[in-house]
Amino acid sequence: MNILVCVKQVPDTMEVKIDEENNRLIRDGVPYTVNPFDSNAVELAVRMKERYGACVTVLSMGPVQASESLRECLAVGADDAFLISGREFGGSDTLATSRVLSEGIKKIAANKGIGAFDLILCGRQSSDSDTAQVGPETAEFLAIPQVTYATDIEKTDAGFIVTQAADGRINRLSVTAPCLVTIGKIAGFPRYSNMMSKIASMSAAVPVLSAEDLPAVNPETVGLLGSPTKMTGMQAPKKMKSGEILDGGMGEIIPRVAEILADQGFI
Amino acid sequence: MLVKKEDSNGIWVFAELCGGSVRKVSFELLGAARRLADAQSEKLAAVILAGDGGASEIPEEAIAFGADEVYVVEGPGYETYNTEAYCCAIATLAEKYRPSAIIIGATDLGRDLAPRLAARLRTGLTADCIDMAYNSETANIDWICPAFGGKLIVTISCPDSRPQMGTVRQGMYDLPRRSDARRGRIIAEPIPASPESSLVRVLDTVVSAAEGPDLESAQVIVAGGHGMGSAENFEKLYRLAELLGGKVAASRAPVEFGWIDEGCMIGHSGKSVSTKLYIALGISGTIQHVAGVKSDLIIAVNKDRNAPIFDIADISVVGDANEFVSALVARLEK
Secondary structure (H helix, E strand, O other): OEEEEEOOEEEOOOOOOEEOOOOEEOOOOOOEEEOHHHHHHHHHHHHHHHHHOOEEEEEEEOOHHHHHHHHHHHHOOOOEEEEEOOHHHOOOOHHHHHHHHHHHHHHHHHHHOOOOOOEEEEEOOOOOOOOOOHHHHHHHHHOOOEEEEEEEEEEOOOEEEEEEEEOOEEEEEEEEOOEEEEEOOOOOOOOOOOHHHHHHHHOOOOOEEOHHHOOOOOHHHOHHHHOOOEEEEEEOOOOOOOOEEEOOOHHHHHHHHHHHHHHOOOO | OOEEHHHOOOEEEEEOEEOOEEOHHHHHHHHHHHHHHHHOOOOEEEEEEEOOOOOOOHHHHHHHOOOOEEEEEEOOOOOOOOHHHHHHHHHHHHHHHOOOEEEEEOOHHHHHHHHHHHHHOOOOEEEEEOEEEEEOOOOEEEEEEEEOOOOEEEEEEOOOEEOEEEEEOOOOOOOOOOOOOOOOEEEEOOOOOOHHHHHEEEEEEEEOOOOOOOOOOOOEEEEEOHHHOOHHHHHHHHHHHHHHOOEEEEOHHHHHHOOOOHHHEEOOOOEOEEEEEEEEEOOOOOHHHHOOEEEEEEEEEEOOOOOHHHHOOOEEEEOOHHHHHHHHHHHHHO
């Protein structure tokens, strides 16, 4: 079985700085991590590899430093990693990103000589943009069925049985392979890497696919200009109330907090 | 299919059914979309998909809540939600009637359907909007949504491709006034369910009960983090919650330490809550945690003056969370 997991590198911080000239995220000096739901997806893929036997490929799209996040995935059990990177792809919205990812997935499958990946996993949404759109949009470009909000996957002869937690219900769905599944909460937590696997991942090759490697991608349909949606404005959310800071001793703090709770009718 | 701006007309709202009736968010969106339609002199339509006879009185209801037209697709394959069946039917309608916008509730179902449909129509989609406005200068809809875990509010537009699409959260708009005197046109559209819809089948479905306490509807939440220090200290939160009529929850660390069950975890990989009072005790406030918190009043207690939780707090207490809990419990017990 061949599994591919799409992984996004996201800021590991609350501090978000925007370049006012081009409305883009300032990435310099910001700590990055693997999007938490993507970590769940990688964990589930590695558990399936342990249970059924599988080759787990991780794929990301982003700037060159996103290869660091791919190495983190290699250190916890992924077998190989690819990064789609290039100036042409910068500023892509979800539709353009999905277009590029789907072509990258086809290209990697062709290079591996496997026809198609049996299972493609994505985190259900990213922690920085939160859209939950890239999974289903990628499934559409690949013309394969999708299941979202999955918590677990079992392999069957014809495909998979996916447990889905959505709209307050737990559904069990059967889906044929190949398919794309987006992962939400999973049982337990993603494993940590150990020192040996971490060291090994540092020297692992992470091949980069550039625009030239993906000739099927029409350059006019990707990147900032090729994206159908445009960000036209940005503002800080209004604070509901001005934050009050209490930093004296508890003898001072507690009466004030009790007063606020009483004023608002909580006690 | 690529539809040009000038060739499109009409605003559509997908009416999501749940147990035979329309979800509240769909009616809220009919009200908001009515104002958009009036601002740009276009018609407002509702789209309903249901099993044979399943639409029942819903088209009339949609008209009473503001729709000028209602497209009804009824038949086998639409009784329960199926991504491919629903996507294919709405795409078929959109290709026939070329709406300028399609608005969908940001429910789990809506956020499964909308991106699949947007990709099929090769158009732009904005996720999880909190507001929409017609921009008369650009003749586009401005989609307003939070970004970066709510740190920023951004405006997204879809200037060239049609339909413009967005998912919008529940509770952003009041229910429109219902007027049974309103008249509208009901258009039955027999579209057989796509054969590919059989690739995904529901085997069974249960209302999820083993998901921990119902934090989603709690008015008061007392949440503890790493800074509570120990399982024993963490136990004190239950007394504080009791005194405030609330529930106990946690950030990720206490779950990992085994102080509390996973079903009580708030944040991206846990639950999203919307409370009147949220007390965050010894929680640093990672973006993953605060993404799950919405509250009228947030009181945060942390030793670290620079903890990011203070960015979203109304009352920032710089001090030891455990000491704070003991002192507040003592005060409230008096």
